[in-house]
Amino acid sequence: MTSDTVLREIYDFALELGQNAGQMLFEAAQKRMSGELQLDEVEKLNSVDIVTQTDEEVEAFIRQSILEKYPDHNFVGEESYSKGSSKDYLIDDSPTWCIDPLDGTVNFAHLSPFYCVSIAFLLDSQPVIGIVCAPFLHQTFSALRNHGAWLNGTTRLPLQHNPVPPLPPQAPKGCIFSCEWGKDRRDIPDGNLARKVETFVNLATELGGREGKGGMVHGVRSLGSATLDLCYVAMGGFDIWWEGGCWEWDVAAGICLLQEAGGLVTTANPPEDMDSAPVPPVKLGGRLYLAIRAVGDSEGETGKQAQERVVREVWRRVRRLDYERPGA
Amino acid sequence: MTSDTVLREIYDFALELGQNAGQMLFEAAQKRMSGELQLDEVEKLNSVDIVTQTDEEVEAFIRQSILEKYPDHNFVGEESYSKGSSKDYLIDDSPTWCIDPLDGTVNFAHLSPFYCVSIAFLLDSQPVIGIVCAPFLHQTFSALRNHGAWLNGTTRLPLQHNPVPPLPPQAPKGCIFSCEWGKDRRDIPDGNLARKVETFVNLATELGGREGKGGMVHGVRSLGSATLDLCYVAMGGFDIWWEGGCWEWDVAAGICLLQEAGGLVTTANPPEDMDSAPVPPVKLGGRLYLAIRAVGDSEGETGKQAQERVVREVWRRVRRLDYERPGA
CATH class of the missing domain: 3.40.190.80 (D-Maltodextrin-Binding Protein; domain 2)
Structure with missing residues (x-):
């Protein structure tokens, strides 16, 4: 059983980790903009399923940071997983980090704004911490179980929460x-x-x-x-x-x-x-x-x-x- | 003939106008978030073609600002145009402002990030100034004829311009x-x-x-x-x-x-x-x-x-x- 205090500490760590990883993505994008860095992409399944050097460097950074701080936790990351031969589902009830160093890799390859790093921490197979940082959009999303979800630390989600609007009577019409x-x-x-x-x-x-x-x-x-x-x-x-x-x-x-x-x-x-x-x-x-x-x-x-x-x-x-x- | 100096003055005015109008959109969104303002939308063609009170207020602000500064210029705005019975194309060779106070009205109605104000100034039927401000995304785009296009005033467009990348040989594959x-x-x-x-x-x-x-x-x-x-x-x-x-x-x-x-x-x-x-x-x-x-x-x-x-x-x-x- 992980106490609320311990979980809050893990959340603070995850939030800082997400922001640092987001900054790495942003700096890699800036180097591409200035011509200092060339895109180095490799196809996986087909020409729209790609991995870049940035994916791998950011995953290594996140993995190493977690290993130093929480050596007993499990780790499932997109790029290290994809190199394995199994497509089995590996998450069990242990404390586990499940991360995507770069979601929206195709967007990132084109310097389109919609890319982010995604970091989750799971207990008993349930995600209890979620951090998403989309640096080009200046958006960091963070959530901790029983403590709500936030945009950039101060804006409670959903954006309209006073009151939360109903769904249209003929929905999906209007959605x-x-x-x-x-x-x-x-x-x-x-x-x-x-x-x-x-x-x-x-x-x-x-x-x-x-x-x-x-x-x-x-x-x-x-x-x-x-x-x-x-x-x-x-x-x-x-x-x-x-x-x-x-x-x-x-x-x-x-x-x-x-x-x-x-x-x-x-x-x-x-x-x-x-x-x-x-x-x-x-x-x-x-x-x-x-x-x-x-x-x-x-x-x-x-x-x-x-x-x-x-x-x-x-x-x-x-x-x-x-x-x-x-x-x- | 409008001189480059005059055009630069109009550009500076248009950029400030776009940022102020963008701020109006953002404040209206914030009032919706806090529950202070209700969405007041009216259908035009059908349920996905809507106008909100914000569209009309922002257009009135832009129109009035232009009228005070440049009373001799023509003005074509989405909301005032839509109220007319004609669907004729009204832009001629006169100095003309062509503006959309709120593009992405459906997004705005849902507080989805992709809405913006769009302000163009035309000479001889050609847009020579373009300002787009998307306040939720912290993105202001601006362009002046023969002076390039910019993101937030300092980032030259396209983002990758040193060098500008080629298109893939099998394009649209890869696009x-x-x-x-x-x-x-x-x-x-x-x-x-x-x-x-x-x-x-x-x-x-x-x-x-x-x-x-x-x-x-x-x-x-x-x-x-x-x-x-x-x-x-x-x-x-x-x-x-x-x-x-x-x-x-x-x-x-x-x-x-x-x-x-x-x-x-x-x-x-x-x-x-x-x-x-x-x-x-x-x-x-x-x-x-x-x-x-x-x-x-x-x-x-x-x-x-x-x-x-x-x-x-x-x-x-x-x-x-x-x-x-x-x-x-």
């Missing part, structure tokens, strides 16, 4: 829906790309369209960073995020932030009896995610009821995605 | 493609939504897929603000932006920024003989836009040749969009 095109770009019938696109189009089309699946969302957004998508749902700026294919280091910190901000996160793929089945808790390593922002109570409906209503309305409009994961 | 889902959400065969989606999917799919139209872009991005899309192409963070349906106030400042940053902007809809026809200059009010970032010279190809090569490669993969505009 901002965020999603990513992802790395699976194969041109195969009923592949993940085709299923994602069908889902996006359902959500975007006018009510009544698409054989009743039209969602008439207020907007469709894609930033190219699952981590920032989750942070923006925690802010309340995005209402819904639906995704398949990312990994635990992409979402662990974001899930902590979202939950501390009052959001709900579950699975992207609807259960068979989606109208009546309980909304299941998210599986951190399940590679399938659906997040809903914090929602205020309104007449006749609690915020949680509204969140679950919208989960089911989204499920009605999505295709099931096919991402495998042993052991998660 | 970040930005686009928006837009306001036309009708579920009709071959409508603008269907044509946009077909285009997005072509660009995203692996090379060789989609009957040769697969573009394998590095990423697909949608921010919900045409103005910021253009600014990010000017930064070089996005390589390509393709759009139909927006208006001159959405793009006038951004086009000035992009051109001063070395970018190219032409039409979204390919000419009949797209392989050989000259790449036409953009029509400001034409509602159809294709922008390419600044490109450095490389062996055997100038930057401009590379930009035009990628224009044609994008044209090969897009569907023609159907947006009308009398007089543009």
